[in-house]
Amino acid sequence: MNEKNRHTLDKALRKLPQHSAPEDAWAQIEASLSHESSETAPMRDALKKLPLYEAPEGVWPRIEWQLQAGMRVVRRHSLLAAAAVALCIVSIGALGYYLRQAPESSAPPLQLSERQQRGQVHLTEAEIAVYQSEIAGAGHSLDSCLKLNPEAGKEPDIAAALVVLGQVRDSLRQSLEMEADTAAQRLRMRHSLLQEALRSRVCP
Amino acid sequence: MMVKRQSDRSVYSVSEQDQQMIQGCVAGDRLAQKKLYDRYKDAMYTLCFRITNDPEAAQDALQESFIGIFRGIHLFRAESTLGAWIKSIVVRTTYRHVRRQIQHEPLEQVSREESADWGHELDAGYLAEAIQSLPTGYRMVFVLIEVEGYSHKEVATMLGVSTGTTKSQLFHAKRQLQFKLKALGVYP
Structure with missing residues (x-):
């Protein structure tokens, strides 16, 4: 569209006829609003008074943890299980440190060939299923313990949670041997010698 | 003061304080993220709970929503208010949680x-x-x-x-x- 045509169009548009709103338009609108208002007012009032809720305290730590880890969204149970894994890692590390300090642990480290001979513990599918079930069950139990406990004055049942954590640690210590392609495997690589020593102490 | 415009569709003004908070969130500043979370957490949890009618599902939806908000806040263009933008993410996220029930x-x-x-x-x-x-x-x-x-x-x-x-x-x-x-x- 050239400049002249645009000017012509603009001029014509400005001259389009103007219309007045019908006199009774407002009366109709007002009547409609009044009618609607009288019917819906109780609902509107009640909706304004609907209860509000406070976000639970535990949500932010989970968000923060995920942001730090740069991980996908993990549900609450998964987070507790991950916390249990972290606890187990720390426990095993501490145990390893203790063994290194103990006089009995002064035995020469295993050679690579010996390590290969001992190799990875091969568990049956049934055993793996049992361990996984134990870990999942313990995660749920831990969750229950950490919920508000009405019988204990609305406090988390820490004692029960610690028992569960102990069970989780034991289960995970065994499951670490079977996880082939996870962070647990990397941990196993680091601590394999230590675990071999531990196993030989527990089951000579 | 307006949030930095990357689109000429930005129509809502954002206070300087909010702009700093948003920029902090974009930069991954945890304090800024916490501040934003604290401001909206109760309103958004109420919305999640009203939709899901389940405290645990509401918690999960709230958590997932804010993770999405922090990861996508660089996309906020002030085409709506910050609260409206956050709410739309919360609604969509919560809907994903309840979709199977509908x-x-x-x-x-x-x-x-x-x-x-x-x-x-x-x-x-x-x-x-x-x-x-x-x-x-x-x-x-x-x-x-x-x-x-x-x-x-x-x-x-x-x-x-x-x-x-x-x-x-x-x-x-x-x-x-x-x-x-x-x-x-x-x-x-």
């Missing part, structure tokens, strides 16, 4: 929304109870349109359904609410 009714022509007579006074406690007893789909549409003030078109876009569906769901939601309130003895 069974869309076969489309039924609701030519004009029938106005309902709610009497002279309606008790908010009973109304809350009645709302929570609605099927998930009805409850979600009712909460979004009647409580949160979204239009049918907005809700239809967010949920990926037609406005005919949202109108139908709202119609049935109101009808069921009346039944529930009548059963509770508080409906005229």
Whole structure:
């Protein structure tokens, strides 16, 4: 569209006829609003008074943890299980440190060939299923313990949670041997010698 | 002061303080993220709970929503208010949590929304109870349109359904609410 045509169009548009709103338009609108208002007012009032809720305290730590880890969204149970894994890692590390300090642990480290001979513990599918079930069950139990406990004055049942954590640690210590392609495997690589020593102490 | 414009569709002004908070969130500043979370957490949790009617699902939805908000806050263009932008993410995320529970009714022509007579006074406690007893789909549409003030078109876009569906769901939601309130003895 050239400049002249645009000017012509603009001029014509400005001259389009103007219309007045019908006199009774407002009366109709007002009547409609009044009618609607009288019917819906109780609902509107009640909706304004609907209860509000406070976000639970535990949500932010989970968000923060995920942001730090740069991980996908993990549900609450998964987070507790991950916390249990972290606890187990720390426990095993501490145990390893203790063994290194103990006089009995002064035995020469295993050679690579010996390590290969001992190799990875091969568990049956049934055993793996049992361990996984134990870990999942313990995660749920831990969750229950950490919920508000009405019988204990609305406090988390820490004692029960610690028992569960102990069970989780034991289960995970065994499951670490079977996880082939996870962070647990990397941990196993680091601590394999230590675990071999531990196993030989527990089951000579 | 406006948030840095990357699109000329930015129409909402953002205070300098909020701009700093948003930029902090974009940069991954944990304090800024916590500040934003604290500002909106209760309102958004209330919305999540009203939609899911389940405290645990609401927690999960809230958590997932804010992770999405922090990861996508660089996309905020001030085309709506920050609160509206956050709320739209919370609604979509919460919808994903309840989607499996929603069974869309076969489309039924609701030519004009029938106005309902709610009497002279309606008790908010009973109304809350009645709302929570609605099927998930009805409850979600009712909460979004009647409580949160979204239009049918907005809700239809967010949920990926037609406005005919949202109108139908709202119609049935109101009808069921009346039944529930009548059963509770508080409906005229």
